[in-house]
Amino acid sequence: MIVNLPETTTGAVAKTLDRLRDEGGAVALGRVLTLIVDVGSREVETAVETANDASREHPCRVIVLVSDPARTGGRLDAEIRVGGDAGASEVVVLTASAELLAHADTLVMPLLLPDAPIVAWWPYEVPTEPSTHPVGAMAQRRITDTLECSHPLESLRRLRASYQEGDTDLAWTRLTVWRGLLSAALDQPPFENVTSAEVEGNDTHPSVVLLGAWLAHALRCPVTLNRSAEDTAVTRVVLHRASGPIVLDRPDGRTATIEQPGQPARHAAMPLRQLRECLSEELRRLDADEVWGEVLHDGLARIGEA
CATH class of the missing domain: 3.40.50 (Rossmann fold)
Incomplete structure (x- = not known):
């Protein structure tokens, strides 16, 4: 009514x-x-x-x-x-x-x-x-x-x-699944330091910059942003390590492929997050998002976007 x-x-x-x-x-x-x-x-x-x-x-x-x-x-x-x-x-x-x-x-x-x-x-x-x-x-x-x-x-x-x-x-909220998958990949052996990282995605999408800033802040390594004109935001992340790279690839905005040295490629459903999902996620918490503040202050500066 x-x-x-x-x-x-x-x-x-x-x-x-x-x-x-x-x-x-x-x-x-x-x-x-x-x-x-x-x-x-x-x-x-x-x-x-x-x-x-x-x-x-x-x-x-x-x-x-x-x-x-x-x-x-x-x-x-x-x-x-x-x-x-x-x-x-x-x-x-x-x-x-x-x-x-x-x-x-x-x-x-x-x-x-x-x-x-x-x-x-x-x-x-x-x-x-x-x-x-x-x-x-x-x-x-x-x-x-x-x-x-x-x-x-x-x-x-x-x-x-x-x-x-x-x-x-909400550009930060859209990265929740990306951050979860990358963290899970790094929690598996071999437990090596990441020497550098690459983030590829739409050149005007703030989520591309924020994912790069988060990686630079969390891993304390150089991060390169490879910006493209693709419709989707983040399309590919590569974490370089001594034993070989971890690659998380989502070119179509629907399915992600995870590749790690010594393991078969894995596939995971990873559709673009809808606005209602992101808003609902943020309404679940009323406390401060400390990581978001750290990425803004430290991460953006590390990739030259401050």
Whole structure:
């Protein structure tokens, strides 16, 4: 069910939510967090659908902030989605002028779930400093996505300069499977140091840079980025050792081949991760991702991307 509230206030929206909950029998106490989604002036539905999918694992109240570039003054329009239109969540879409959204913390305050963690998510452009943004300052976790930015690598450098505990980026989350497979390969004999590494992938994809930065930070070895125009992000990683290289190859974005000296080639399903999977993974933890902070500060510098 969708309820439209033109020219309203967040206090009126909160009362309408209470009424809809009483009428429909929904239990607010079942929500485990408040997810605030700031889409700026970009498209709304993809972010809402992704949040709805993630809410099936993490029931939450979703507050979506939309900036209308043609709007001035203090007018606020709201849309409430519950039931089948909201997954396992309650979705509130607030559309206002940039002037009003400059005080987004005050705007969303009446809609926050009591005693529940707050997570902020920017699906598109990254704010200058997520931790000092009006919404970011009240959140325990702050999720960005440099892949969707106009200038991904420049945005990644901005995140490095402004990093605070609680920050993370979905370009990093997309690497979870890569990091797991590479770590597992190195946990097998022979236990030799990696002398150098190569990472190959799309030349504009921040995940390529981040995987190289992680390897440089974790292995303390030279890392070469071989950037290509392939559609997929990371396509190939080579870890050079004295006994021969470990090669993890995923050219088609579906299946990975792992080759190690003295062992038969192994194949593993490794499809490109969907946005909802990455968001769900980040909503599972509210503590700081210390490795992410170390890769930003130390790893990027080691590969010359700081």
